[in-house]
Amino acid sequence: MEIKDVEKLAQLARIELTEAEKQAYLKDISAILSYVDQIKEVTTTTGEERKAGELRNVLRVDEVKNKPGLNTKVVTDEFPRKERDYLKVKKIL
Amino acid sequence: MINLKDLTIKKAHEALLKGEYTCVDLTNAYLENIKKKDGEIHAYLEIFSDVLEQAKAADDRVARKENVTLLTGIPVAVKDNILIKGRIASSASKILENYHATYDATVIKKLKEAGAVFLGRTNMDEFAMGGSTENSAFGVTHNPHDLERVAGGTSGGSAAAVAADMALVALGSDTGGSIRQPSSFCGVVGLKPGYGAVSRYGLMAAASSFDQIGAIGKTADDVQVVFEVIVGKDEMDSTSVTRFEVKSQNPKPKIAIPQGFVTSKGVKKEVIDSFNKAIENIKGLGCEVTEIDFPYLKYSLATYYTLVFAEESSNLTRFDGVRYGLHVDGQTGVEDYFKSRQAGFGAEVKRRIILGTYILSSGYYDAYYNKANIVRDLIREDYRKAFEEVDIIIMPTTPDAAFKIGEKINDPLQLYLEDIFTVPANLAGLPALSVPSGYKEVDGKKLPLGLQLLAKPGNEKILFEMAKKIENML
Numbered sequence: 001m002e003i004k005d006v007e008k009l010a011q012l013a014r015i016e017l018t019e020a021e022k023q024a025y026l027k028d029i030s031a032i033l034s035y036v037d038q039i040k041e042v043t044t045t046t047g048e049e050r051k052a053g054e055l056r057n058v059l060r061v062d063e064v065k066n067k068p069g070l071n072t073k074v075v076t077d078e079f080p081r082k083e084r085d086y087l088k089v090k091k092i093l
Numbered sequence: 094m095i096n097l098k099d100l101t102i103k104k105a106h107e108a109l110l111k112g113e114y115t116c117v118d119l120t121n122a123y124l125e126n127i128k129k130k131d132g133e134i135h136a137y138l139e140i141f142s143d144v145l146e147q148a149k150a151a152d153d154r155v156a157r158k159e160n161v162t163l164l165t166g167i168p169v170a171v172k173d174n175i176l177i178k179g180r181i182a183s184s185a186s187k188i189l190e191n192y193h194a195t196y197d198a199t200v201i202k203k204l205k206e207a208g209a210v211f212l213g214r215t216n217m218d219e220f221a222m223g224g225s226t227e228n229s230a231f232g233v234t235h236n237p238h239d240l241e242r243v244a245g246g247t248s249g250g251s252a253a254a255v256a257a258d259m260a261l262v263a264l265g266s267d268t269g270g271s272i273r274q275p276s277s278f279c280g281v282v283g284l285k286p287g288y289g290a291v292s293r294y295g296l297m298a299a300a301s302s303f304d305q306i307g308a309i310g311k312t313a314d315d316v317q318v319v320f321e322v323i324v325g326k327d328e329m330d331s332t333s334v335t336r337f338e339v340k341s342q343n344p345k346p347k348i349a350i351p352q353g354f355v356t357s358k359g360v361k362k363e364v365i366d367s368f369n370k371a372i373e374n375i376k377g378l379g380c381e382v383t384e385i386d387f388p389y390l391k392y393s394l395a396t397y398y399t400l401v402f403a404e405e406s407s408n409l410t411r412f413d414g415v416r417y418g419l420h421v422d423g424q425t426g427v428e429d430y431f432k433s434r435q436a437g438f439g440a441e442v443k444r445r446i447i448l449g450t451y452i453l454s455s456g457y458y459d460a461y462y463n464k465a466n467i468v469r470d471l472i473r474e475d476y477r478k479a480f481e482e483v484d485i486i487i488m489p490t491t492p493d494a495a496f497k498i499g500e501k502i503n504d505p506l507q508l509y510l511e512d513i514f515t516v517p518a519n520l521a522g523l524p525a526l527s528v529p530s531g532y533k534e535v536d537g538k539k540l541p542l543g544l545q546l547l548a549k550p551g552n553e554k555i556l557f558e559m560a561k562k563i564e565n566m567l
Contacts, residue, residue: 006447013406013450014413014427015443016435024440025447031506032448036395040460042468058331074179074195080420087416090426 001030095122097258102315105261106163109155116155116166120148120210123168127212127259134235136244136254138173139181140213147210154208163318165208170260172251173214174221175306176295177201184297185229186219188412188419188437198295199330200264200306200323207322212260215250219439221268221299222405223247224511226275227502228441235498236278239538242495245275251309252279262310262319266296268303269397270490270515273527276309277490277543280529282560283309284316287550288522289334291320292327300404301332303397303519313528313560320553339552346484346555348375349385357391359510360492367531367542368489374566375487383483387475390517392468397516398509399452399465406449412437444505469520476521480549485559488514490527490543494535514545523547526556528563 006026010017017025072085081088095114108114124144131137141147151166171177174184176194178201183189197205204211218228226234226249234249236242237257244253248265252275255263265272267285276283284307291306298304308319326335350372356365376382414420414433421432438446452461479486492513501508518525530544544563546556 005451009447009450009454012454013446014410014430014434015438015446016431017443021440021443025444028444028505029448029451032398032509033451035506035509036399036461036465039392039395039399039464039468042389042392042464042471044467044471055332060328060331071195074193078192078195078417080414080417089415090429092426 001026001033095119097122097126097261100261101312102163102167102261102310102318105167106165109166110161116148116151116210117145119166120144120168120212123212123259123261126257130237130257131259133240134237134244134253134257134259135232136215136234136250136257136259137170137213138183138185138216138231138250141180141211144210144212151208151210160208162207162322164204164322167209168212168261169204169209169319170212170215170251170254170263171201172248172263172265173217174266174297175201175264176297177211180214182214182297184220185217185231186437186439186442187230188414188433189417190230190419192418194295196295198306199292199327201295203323215248215254215263217250218247219442220297220405220409221247221266221271221304222441222445224270224274224508225496225498225501226250227498228439230439233498236495238280238540239495242497242540243278245278245495247271247275248283248309249275252276252281252283255279255281255309255311262308262315264306264319265309266299266304266306267519268299269401269519270512272307272309273490273515273525273543273545274512276527277529277541277545278495280541281309281311282313282316282526282528283307284320284526284553284556285518285524286320286324286553287524288519289332290336290524290551290553291323292325292330292333294327294329298408300401301408302404303401313526313557313564316526317557336551339549339554342555342558343484345379345381346559347482348380348382348485348487349479349483350382350487351387351390352384353386354390355488357492357513359513360489361533363533364489364491364493364542367533368544371530371544371563372487375563378562385479385483385486387472387479389468389471389475393472393517393520394509394513396465396468396472397512397520399461400469402445402449403452403462404449406446406453409438409442409446441505472517473521476517476523476547484548484552484555486547488545488547490514490545494533494540494542518547522550524550524553524556526553526560528560529567530563531567
């Protein structure tokens with residue numbers, strides 16, 4: 001792994017990193033990956049097909065249980081920036 | 094003066110019913126202790142301003158004899174990643190420093206119904222990532238047994254609060270040992286319930302297929318009382334289960350020890366000696382003890398961390414500075430994300446996000462994430478087979494007693510290795526409990542050690558029963 005790989009990953013993860021952080025993570029991540037690499041030693045008889053969790057389509061009825069508007073204020077109070085009850089964000093286009 | 098040191102939930106409950114003291118008296122006793130001790134321990138991030146009002150409400154309930162439960166008026170500490178509506182829940186992160194929870198977690202709803210008094214929110218590693226509470230954005234928690242040492246983590250604040258009599262019981266969460274390891278370091282009892290036993294609704298997700306909320310207390314009985322209140326299927330958590338509780342218990346449980354694993358490299362001699370002594374005592378109870386060999390157990394840590402990085406990096410995408418939490422302005426909307434996440438997350442959280450992003454990237458998915466899931470199944474299968482033969486598997490909780498603050502902070506991999514004995518239960522979804530089993534003496538200080546008991550899913554009860562026997566042996 002090189003610095004440009006760390007930069008690429010940070011880009012994908014939407015995190016800005018300082019130069020010092022990049023250097024530190026490059027070192028840590030290489031050490032950690034070489035440790036977890038031992039799972040590659042495990043040989044399996046069942047093949048290596050893609051695995052997913054065991055739960056499938058656990059559904060419940062999507063019903064409104066609160067009085068409409070009951071929680072609006074507690075949610076909108078957490079908005080970093082708002083206008084009336086709307087969340088304010090920067091222009092997208 | 095209430096003797097908090099020897100107080101249990103049932104003793105407090107009796108005293109409240111008999112009128113020996115009130116919930117307000119009891120709460121005040123804890124508040125005084127907090128005032129006296131928490132300056133140097135730093136178990137709490139906040140003591141709620143309405144604690145005495147909550148206690149007064151509990152007193153009214155007791156006076157009216159209305160729906161009084163074992164937990165009515167019992168002062169509880171809550172880990173900072175569990176939501177209580179209207180109160181700050183920060184996960185010890187700057188990104189949520191001023192975030193107020195918009196709803197109650199299911200466990201909180203249940204504790205409120207039972208009449209518990211919430212004292213405050215406890216310190217933790219940021220977003221439950223770490224093992225020493227040193228990753229908190231708001232300062233480290235000190236171990237009550239030796240202030241120069243860590244309380245463990247990630248539920249370090251909860252364990253330290255109970256150990257220092259600053260709460261009668263506490264809630265924590267456990268992804269890879271975060272209840273059991275600090276409980277062991279602080280000399281208290283901690284339970285990670287089996288996966289799905291307790292609803293995760295309202296618990297900030299670290300690694301969703303691992304996380305469980307559990308209780309920390311001075312005794313196995315206290316932990317059991319809280320567990321029995323918070324357990325149960327919840328339609329708000331699709332992974333919670335209707336439990337097939339194991340009814341008839343073997344009075345002399347069959348016990349297995351993964352001997353080869355217990356003596357892994359890095360496990361301290363004092364830990365193994367103390368463990369062997371405890372096993373001799375357990376044999377004295379008439380329990381049959383056998384050795385067992387799990388071929389895949391040695392891959393637990395590597396499997397665990399691979400999966401956890403992947404799940405954590407996915408779960409943390411929601412913190413982007415848009416709808417709640419810290420917002421730092423950039424030139425564009427996208428730049429806002431980069432700047433908010435840079436300013437809001439601490440070093441370990443960022444490290445794990447980067448690692449998880451790597452592990453889940455299309456070129457490495459099969460080699461890491463998928464492979465780890467395959468190995469996880471093999472580990473789970475090892476345990477399933479073992480529990481056809483035995484009732485309890487025992488190992489130490491940690492490879493050593495609490496380490497010094499700062500000792501491992503610059504070497505994340507070294508800190509990960511501390512989790513060797515706790516992660517298997519999370520990988521396999523098993524209930525696991527840590528109970529104090531002795532001490533290691535260092536420089537005249539007695540540092541607690543813990544014994545970890547694992548059972549098959551649905552059988553938390555056998556853990557409580559065995560832990561009570563172990564408590565009586567000490």
